[in-house]
Amino acid sequence: xxxxxxxxxxxxxxxKELSMDKPTTVLLPKDDLxxxxxxxxxxPAKPLVSKGDPVLVGxxxxxxxxxxxxxxISSVSGTVKAIDKRLTxxxxxVESIIVTDDNEYTKIDGMGQDRDYTxxxxxxxxxxxxxxxxxxxxxxxxxxxxxxxxxxxxxxDYVIVNGAECEPYLTSDYRIMIEEPDKIIHGLKILLRLxxxxxxxxxxEDNKPKAIEKIRELIAGESNIEIRVLKSWFPQxxxxxxxxxxxxxxxxxxxxxxDVGCIVNNVSTVAAIYMAVAKSTPFTHRIITISGxxxxxxxNFYVPLxxxxxxxxxxxxxxxxxxxxxxxxGPMMGQAxxxxxxxxxxxxxxxxxxxxxxxxxxxxPCIRCGRCHTYCTLNLMPxxxxxxxxxxxxxxxxxxxGMECCGCGCCAYICPANISLTQTxxxxxxxxxxxxxxxxxxxxxxxxxxxxx
Amino acid sequence: xxxxFNVSAAPHIRTPIKTKTIMxxxxxxxxxxxxxxxxxxxxxxxxxxxxxxxxCCITEYVYCRLMKKPVNPWDYSDIVTGLLLxxxxxxxxxxxxxxxxxxxxxxIVKMLYGGLGQNFMNPALAARVFLLISFPSRMxxxxxxxxxxxxxxxxxxxxxxxxxxxxxxxxxxQLKAGQTVDLxxxxxxxxxxxxxxxxxxxxxxxAAFLMYRKVISLRIPLTYILSFAVFALIFGGQGFDVNYxxxxxxxxxLILGAFFMATDYVTSPATPKGQIIYGVFLGILxxxxxxxxxxxxxxxxxxxxGNLIVPLLDxxxxxxxxxxxxxxNGR
Numbered sequence: 001x002x003x004x005x006x007x008x009x010x011x012x013x014x015x016k017e018l019s020m021d022k023p024t025t026v027l028l029p030k031d032d033l034x035x036x037x038x039x040x041x042x043x044p045a046k047p048l049v050s051k052g053d054p055v056l057v058g059x060x061x062x063x064x065x066x067x068x069x070x071x072x073i074s075s076v077s078g079t080v081k082a083i084d085k086r087l088t089x090x091x092x093x094v095e096s097i098i099v100t101d102d103n104e105y106t107k108i109d110g111m112g113q114d115r116d117y118t119x120x121x122x123x124x125x126x127x128x129x130x131x132x133x134x135x136x137x138x139x140x141x142x143x144x145x146x147x148x149x150x151x152x153x154x155x156x157d158y159v160i161v162n163g164a165e166c167e168p169y170l171t172s173d174y175r176i177m178i179e180e181p182d183k184i185i186h187g188l189k190i191l192l193r194l195x196x197x198x199x200x201x202x203x204x205e206d207n208k209p210k211a212i213e214k215i216r217e218l219i220a221g222e223s224n225i226e227i228r229v230l231k232s233w234f235p236q237x238x239x240x241x242x243x244x245x246x247x248x249x250x251x252x253x254x255x256x257x258x259d260v261g262c263i264v265n266n267v268s269t270v271a272a273i274y275m276a277v278a279k280s281t282p283f284t285h286r287i288i289t290i291s292g293x294x295x296x297x298x299x300n301f302y303v304p305l306x307x308x309x310x311x312x313x314x315x316x317x318x319x320x321x322x323x324x325x326x327x328x329x330g331p332m333m334g335q336a337x338x339x340x341x342x343x344x345x346x347x348x349x350x351x352x353x354x355x356x357x358x359x360x361x362x363x364x365p366c367i368r369c370g371r372c373h374t375y376c377t378l379n380l381m382p383x384x385x386x387x388x389x390x391x392x393x394x395x396x397x398x399x400x401x402g403m404e405c406c407g408c409g410c411c412a413y414i415c416p417a418n419i420s421l422t423q424t425x426x427x428x429x430x431x432x433x434x435x436x437x438x439x440x441x442x443x444x445x446x447x448x449x450x451x452x453x
Numbered sequence: 454x455x456x457x458f459n460v461s462a463a464p465h466i467r468t469p470i471k472t473k474t475i476m477x478x479x480x481x482x483x484x485x486x487x488x489x490x491x492x493x494x495x496x497x498x499x500x501x502x503x504x505x506x507x508x509c510c511i512t513e514y515v516y517c518r519l520m521k522k523p524v525n526p527w528d529y530s531d532i533v534t535g536l537l538l539x540x541x542x543x544x545x546x547x548x549x550x551x552x553x554x555x556x557x558x559x560x561i562v563k564m565l566y567g568g569l570g571q572n573f574m575n576p577a578l579a580a581r582v583f584l585l586i587s588f589p590s591r592m593x594x595x596x597x598x599x600x601x602x603x604x605x606x607x608x609x610x611x612x613x614x615x616x617x618x619x620x621x622x623x624x625x626x627q628l629k630a631g632q633t634v635d636l637x638x639x640x641x642x643x644x645x646x647x648x649x650x651x652x653x654x655x656x657x658x659x660a661a662f663l664m665y666r667k668v669i670s671l672r673i674p675l676t677y678i679l680s681f682a683v684f685a686l687i688f689g690g691q692g693f694d695v696n697y698x699x700x701x702x703x704x705x706x707l708i709l710g711a712f713f714m715a716t717d718y719v720t721s722p723a724t725p726k727g728q729i730i731y732g733v734f735l736g737i738l739x740x741x742x743x744x745x746x747x748x749x750x751x752x753x754x755x756x757x758x759g760n761l762i763v764p765l766l767d768x769x770x771x772x773x774x775x776x777x778x779x780x781x782n783g784r
Contacts, residue, residue: 091460095689240776296737326458331465338457349617358457364528367472370723378775381723387574401774409464416472417570423462 013230015169015331016205019291022299024175027315029101033306034086034343035061035072036094040141042068047097053080058111058282060319061097064130070143070346071133071276071451074169075304077283078102089328089335089342096343099306107265113280122153125194125277132276133346134283138162138173138237138266139329141347144273148194150258156195157261158247161188161270163204163211164230167330172287172349173267175300177204184219184267187227187274191225195263200225202267203246207232234332235408239264241377246390253404268349288344289317294323294353309340309351332409353364364417372411372421378404382411388426394435398445405429472569476529478666478768483536484712489655490648494544494596498648504548506535516564530569534558537577540649540709541753542584543597550588552594554580557666574760575720578710578753585753595623595645633696639703650706659744660712673721674711676732678702678741684740707739710752720760727763727770735759 038044045062055061055074062072078101086096130145161184167171188200205210206229219225228246230236240251242264249260257264275281284305291298296317303312327334328348340351372382380401388397405425412422436443491498509531517524538554558580563572585592623645624634638644642652663669682698691697692725715721715735735755742751
């Protein structure tokens with residue numbers, strides 16, 4: 001079968017070999033743990049504890065506030081030290097619950113109990129996912145229980161499990177596919193119970209042959225689950241790109257995968273769903289990749305949420321030399337930070353340390369080579385959008401479909417003149433999102449620019 | 454504060470292929486044709502190449518200095534312009550004329566419109582056309598063989614003095630006059646013409662290198678040559694005459710123009726659809742100039758006129774954004 005893919009692409013140094021074959025090591029926290037109340041898209045959670053309260057492993061310490069929000073679960077037992085603003089990997093100060101670890105890891109009652117998911121109702125499954133505080137672990141952090149509740153579940157044709165992990169250097173999804181593939185398969189089976197008419201698809205890039213082999217073995221005999229091998233290039237794991245590559249259905253920026261009959265979840269999310277539903281275990285731990293050329297021993301760790309990144313970095317042997325750049329997430333879409341003194345949250349999968357800052361280069365004039373357009377997976381004209389953005393020509397920006405940009409970073413990566421295309425486009429998008437609420441004309445234009453039939 | 458790391462918006466990595474790398478590739482791709490030109494026409498060809506390249510580089514440097522602009526950090530684009538211009542000049546051109554061409558290309562066509570990436574015409578071709586209009590007879594006296602000279606002074610000042618006896622009609626002229634041409638000689642390049650246009654073989658080697666390095670795609674050159682061939686087939690009045698058709702394709706500056714000048718990033722469309730329309734447009738224009746018009750050459754004119762419709766092509770051929778449905782009525 002031909003390998004599946006989508007429009008443009010970027011083929012680059014993957015950096016995955018640094019940490020790919022390093023088995024995951026379990027790390028225990030030493031210091032206080034920090035649980036930001038906002039680790040997801042949507043409203044921040046409401047704290048359920050106050051200073052001095054005792055907490056247990058798996059205890060809900062923050063409650064989802066509103067429709068799109070997520071619970072916050074403690075990953076250790078101990079006492080609440082404070083509720084205060086703390087710096088997170090997003091660069092923002094976020095209201096957080098700080099817990100002092102008693103190093104006893106006492107679990108709450110019922111945690112870890114086996115449950116037979118085949119006897120659970122759909123609503124019970126959704127409730128279990130919601131209670132466990134699961135969000136999209138691929139990086140976006142969209143609350144998973146909301147995703148699992150589309151208008152009409154019977155209209156979902158495909159449940160896609162995203163194991164592409166297309167960002168360079170990232171290996172946490174790979175490790176979970178290698179080490180605990182059965183969790184993913186069972187998680188997918190749970191999802192398929194929710195969507196009776198759907199077929200399960202596990203999508204993996206072809207640079208992970210071992211993972212493909214493992215999953216293939218496990219799904220042998222499953223009539224309703226199949227594996228799709230994808231070409232290894234970026235951004236194969238982007239939601240719109242992945243849906244197109246696996247089902248040939250097209251999504252624009254205003255549509256959700258559910259609108260074209262698809263539900264997309266990351267492999268780690270699916271494994272977390274299995275743990276929550278079948279093992280009564282809320283989402284409290286995740287795999288973190290520490291990598292990059294500035295790290296002494298790039299590797300993968302299994303750590304509790306809330307643990308400080310400096311502790312994990314220490315466990316990886318620390319830094320070779322003072323890096324120029326620290327990135328949380330992948331180098332294409334991740335967040336650069338001025339410090340690594342931040343807690344692990346649900347969506348931070350990676351810490352990268354780079355000796356050289358490749359992005360710190362001077363711009364030269366655009367030579368209209370058209371590479372940005374060729375490599376744009378969404379068929380946009382990044383150079384024109386960039387000029388419109390720089391000149392504050394919002395109207396032109398909207399006419400050129402600038403709001404469709406997914407911010408994957410391919411155009412800025414490929415630009416031979418080092419022009420900050422993605423950066424300008426994303427910034428202009430944000431500006432228009434804000435301005436359209438106060439500028440009626442812009443609002444109308446914006447509405448027009450995203451017409452669906 | 455040295456403990457803090459750099460902060461910038463994603464992406465945090467960049468491709469190693471820079472503007473300079475692309476220009477380098479173009480220069481390497483032009484080397485076979487340049488070397489063949491020197492081999493074919495003698496060292497004077499090298500002299501012309503040096504004259505245009507140096508005049509281009511110096512003009513850009515002096516302009517940037519005078520205008521207090523940052524001097525372009527050697528992105529090689531001026532070398533490419535100079536080299537392309539030289540390949541488009543007859544070997545017998547007086548050196549001062551070549552220098553005037555180089556200055557015109559960089560100063561008038563490129564820098565005055567805002568420098569790299571802003572010119573709306575290909576600088577080398579615009580300069581060639583400028584020279585063609587200003588000095589028509591000198592620009593269309595083509596050597597058929599190596600140029601030798603009785604004295605160094607004549608050699609430098611006025612190559613044309615020694616052209617007598619070795620200059621003559623180019624294959625395209627012969628075709629126009631209804632004669633047949635030697636296709637093999639035309640393919641290898643043992644014919645009259647400008648320094649770089651004679652050898653289709655050398656040009657195609659360079660073009661293959663550019664395609665291997667993914668600097669250019671086949672879209673423009675192929676549609677250009679094909680549509681020109683179809684035009685020649687229909688309007689050439691020779692029917693399907695292999696000698697005539699291939700003579701037209703191999704002759705003149707078509708191969709050089711199609712692979713190296715029509716594909717110039719700055720002055721060609723960025724969208725795939727636009728590139729195809731552009732190629733067809735160039736093919737038809739070249740056909741009109743060469744076959745219906747009274748001249749024998751037409752590639753340079755076709756390309757610089759084609760350059761003018763590029764902004765239009767870019768805006769009308771903009772593809773629909775991924776996943777965006779066609780709106781039934783309106784817009």
